Amino acid sequence: MALDEPLELSKGAIGGKPPTPPQVEQRNSRVALLFLAPTIALLGIFLVYPTIYTFALSFNRGRRGEFTQWVGFDNYVNLFTKDPNFIDLSKFPPSGALFNNILWLIFYTSIVIFLGLVLAVMASRVRYESIIKGIVFLPMAIAATALAVIWTFVYHPDPTLGLLNAILGIVNIGPISWLGDPGFVNASLIAVGVWGSVGFATVILSAAIKSISSEILEAARVDGANEFQVFRGIILPMVSLPISVLAVTLAVNVIKLFDLVYIMTNGGPGTSSRVIAFTMYQESFPGGLFGKGSAVAIVMLLIMTPIMLYNVRRFRTSSVV
C-alpha cells in the first residue's frame, strides 16, 4: 500500500541520528508569503494581538475587559502580596495556585513520561500491543465534562458509591474524601490528568523505541548486559529526544491546564486545588477583574518562557532548525 511507504520513511528518520537539515531549495519570499498568509493573519488576530492586549490590560482596572482606568502595577502587587490564594509563602509547605501548578508540573509531567515509557516497553513485548495502546489512549477521546462524571463514581467519598473507597473499605481503610480533603485533592486531580495523558506518551514513546534497531539490542545482550542495563544504556539515550519534546509539550499544556480543575473541583475545597489558568479565568470572568486576570496571564507566560527557550535550544542542538 501507498500508506506503508511514508510509514517506513518516518521510522527510518527516528533512529537517533539527526536528520540532514533541508538545504536551500529555492529562495522565494513571495511564494513563502502566500503559503504563510492565512497563518500569519489568524495568529496575528487570535494570538498575537490578544497577547499584547492582555499585557496592556494587566496595568488597567479592565472593567468589562476594556481599558477603563490605568492602575500601574497594582494588579501585580495585589496578586503577589494580597492574594494568598495565588501564592502564599508564609507557611510551609507553601500553598496557592502557583504552588499547585508547580506540583502539577513536576508530578504530572514526570509520571506521565515514566508510565508512558514503561508501558511502551512492556506493550512491545506482547501480541496484544495495539489493544493495550488503544485502551490507554481511550481517555483522549473523552470530553472533560464526561471525565468529571466518570471520576465522580471513582472518587465519591461514600464507599457505597465511590469505587476507590469501596476497594479501600475491603481492607478497612478510609473512606477518604479524595476531592474534599485538601491533602488529597491535588494528587487526585493529577491522577486523573495522568490517566488522561499516558496514552499520548505511550504511543509516541512506543514508536520511538521501535525505531531502535534490534541488532544493537541483540549485541548488547550477547555482551552480557541485563535488561535493565539495556534499558539504561541503549533505550533511554535513544529516546531522550522524543522524551524531551514530550516533556515540553506536556509542561506547556499543564501550565495552561484549566478544564479539569474547573469541572472537577472548581478550585476547591476552599481554594486548595486552584491552578494558574483557573485563577486567571476566575478573576476575569466570574470576578469581573479583567485587569488582575490579565496580570495572572502575563505571569503565566513568564513562567512558560524558560521552558520554551529550553525547547528552542534543544532544537538547535539537534540541528533540526
Place this chain on the structure above:
Amino acid sequence: MAKFPRFLTLPVAVVMLISACGGGATPAVPAASGPAASTGTGASQPAGSAAAGGEITVTSLWGGAEQENFQKVLDAFKAKTGITAKYESNRDNYATVLQTKITAGNPPDVAILPGIGFLRRFAKDGSIKKVSDLGIDVAALQPNYAPGILEIGSVDGQLYAIMVKFNSKSTFWYRPAKLSAAGVTPPADWDAFTAALGTLASKGDKPLGLGAKDDWTLTDWFESIYVRQAGPEAYDKLFSKNGDWTDPSVAAAVKSMTDVLNDTNVDGGIKAALGRGFVDGIAQAFSANPKADMYYEGGFVGGIITGQVNKAAKLGTDADWFDFPSINGNKGVTIGGDVLAAFTTKPGVKEFMEYMTTAEAGTVWAGTGAIISPVKSVDVSVYPNDQTKREAAQVANATAVRFDGSDLLPGGGPNLGAELQKAIQGQTVDWASFQAQIKTAWDNE
C-alpha cells in the same frame, strides 16, 4: 453608602408581606403597553409599544425542571401579549457567557441574575438598562411590593433590576418519623438544637447530612447563624462596604457553626462532606435509604427531595422543616432570590419586565411550587403544598428578613464559601487577610 438603606427597609418589607399574604389586595398592574407608561424618562430610546408577534430572549442558569416551571410563566406572557420570550439556559459559566455576549454585541434582552454582586457589577459596567430607561414608571411599581423589595434591585439609588422570586433559607429539613422515634421535638432555639443533635447521635446515626462541596451551603449556614447570633444590624454592616470581617462576631459565628458541623454530627464526617455535592447531601437524609436525620438548606429542598432524591417521598410525612433555631432570641430569616434585569430596550422588553411584576405572573410561577413570589398580591392559596405555604408565611411573619449575604458581596472578592470550607476542617481562617481582600474588591467595584 447608597446601598445601605435597603437593609434597613427590608424588615419593613416583611410586615407588609404579612398583610399581602393574608389579604387579597388588588395589584396595581401597569397595563402592558399602556400609553402613559411609554412616555419614559429614560435617556436612551424608550421601548416602543407592544411588539405583538415580536420576540425577545430571556436567559438564566435554570435548566431541567426549573426551566419547565419558568417556561409556564413565559407561555402565559405569550398568551397575554403575543410576544414570544425565547428562553436560553446557560447553566455553566454564567458570568462568562453574559460578559462575552455583551462584548460581542449580542446581549440577551433580559437576564435573570443570580446574586446582587453580579447585578452591581453589570450595572456599574453600564451593561444593564435602568428600569426607568425602559419607559417603566418605577413609582407605579412600588404598590406591587412590600417596601424594601424593589430596593434589592437598586444600585446607587437607581432601580436596575426587579426581584422575581425568592426562597427562604431558614428552613431546616428533617425526617419527622426519625425525630419522634428518638423523642426529639423540632428544636426552637440553638440550645435545644444542640441537645437534639446529641440525643440523635446517641441513638447511633449521625444526625446531619452535609454537601459542602457546593460551598454556598456553608455560606447559608454561616449567614443563618450570624443574623441570629450577631443580630440583623450587624449582618447588614458585615455584608456591606463597611463590613469588618475581623470583628469577633464573625469568628464567634464560625465557632457556633463548627460546633455543630463536625465529625460527631455529620454523617460520613467533614472530609467526606467536602467531597459531596448539595443534592447528595440531601440524599443522605432523604433518599430511599437514608442515614442522616436532618439537612439544612432553603425551601427549595422539598422540591428536590420529591423530584430528584426520592420520588416516592411525601412531604409532611417523609420530610418536613422547622425554623432554623433561634439564637439569643433572634429569629431573623435569610432569603435567597434572583433579580430580573434588562440588557436592551428592544420592543417587548418593557412589556416583559412589567408582566413579571404582576400577580398574574407570580401566581403562575408560584403555582409550580418552585418559588415564593415577592409580588404582594399573590395569594398564599396558590402554593401547591403545605411546606411552601408555610415557607411564604415564615418569611412574611419574620421579625427580620435579610438577603443572602454572600450574594451581596462583590464578585471579584475572596470566596467566603472557600474560607468556610477551611473552617469546618478545623483550619484557622485568616480573617485579616480576608478583610484586606474584600476591602480591595469593594473599592474596585
Place this chain on the structure above:
Amino acid sequence: MSGTSDALAGAAVGERPQTLSGRIVRALNRTPIHIALGLVALVWLSPTIGLLVTSFRPRSDIQATGWWEVLTTLRFTTDNYAGVINSQGMLGAFINNIIISVPSTLLPLLICSLAAFAFSWINFPFRDTMFLIVVGLMMVPAQVAFIPVLQLMKPFGFTNNFIGIWLAHTAFALPFGIFLLRNFFITLPRDLIEAARIDGASTLGVFRTIVVPLSVPAIAAYGIFQFLWVWNDLLMALVFVQNAANNPMTRQISTLLSQYGTEWNLLAAAAFLQMLVPVLVFFSLQRYFVQGLLAGSVK
C-alpha cells in the same frame, strides 16, 4: 526476563519457539508483563466501564449503590438515553457538532500543511525565527483571546453564525499543528522533491503532488487529534457560539440539568453519546494516528 533471546522490538513477537519447553519458558518469562498490562487495562478501563454501566442504571439505583452492584442486582433501563436523545434540541445539537467540527478540523489541516511546507522546504528570510515564534505561541492560553477577539468580531456578527467558532478553533490549532507537521515534512526525502523541481514542478505542485501524498499519516493523525479536541470542547463554544440554535452537544447537555441538580443518570448517558463519534473515529483511524503522531513529535 534476561533469559529470553527476544529483541525488544515488536517484530520479534512473531517468532515462536519450536519446542514445548521453549514455549513454557517464554510464557513464564512474560507472565509478570501480562499481569502488569492486565492491571493497567483494568485501571484504564474501569472508570469508563463504570460510566457505561451507570448510564443504563435507573436513577434511584445510581443514587443508592455503586455501579459494580450490577453484578448482584441486574436492573437496566434505557430511560436515561431516551431522556437525552428525546430532549428538545439534542438532535440539532448533534448536527451542530458536526457543522462545527468538520471545518474546524479541515481548515487547520490545510493551513498548517501550507505553513509547515513553507517552514520546511521554502527558503526565505527569518524562516527559523518565524517558526520559533509560531511554536512559542503554543504558550498563549485561549482565555486571553476572548474579549479582544470578540470586540473585533462584533461588527461582522461572526458569533451569530459558525464563522466565529471555526476561526477560533482554527487559529488556536495552528501552533501545535504547524510544529507537528513541519517536523514530519523535514523528514521527507530530499531527492524526491528535488527531482520534481528539476522536472519543472511549481512550489505548489511539489506541495500537492509530493509532500501531501507522502504525509497522509501525519496529516491524518493531526486531523484526528484536532477533531477530538473540537468535538469535546466546551469553553470555546461557550464564548464563540452565541446563537443558541447553533449550540453543540456539550452545551445542550448542560441545559438538561437543574440549577442544583446532580442528574448523574442523564449526565452518564449524555457523556456516552458524546463519546461515540470520537471513539469511532479514533478506532477506525487509529493506525494513522499512532504512526503519524510519532513522526511529528519525535523529531
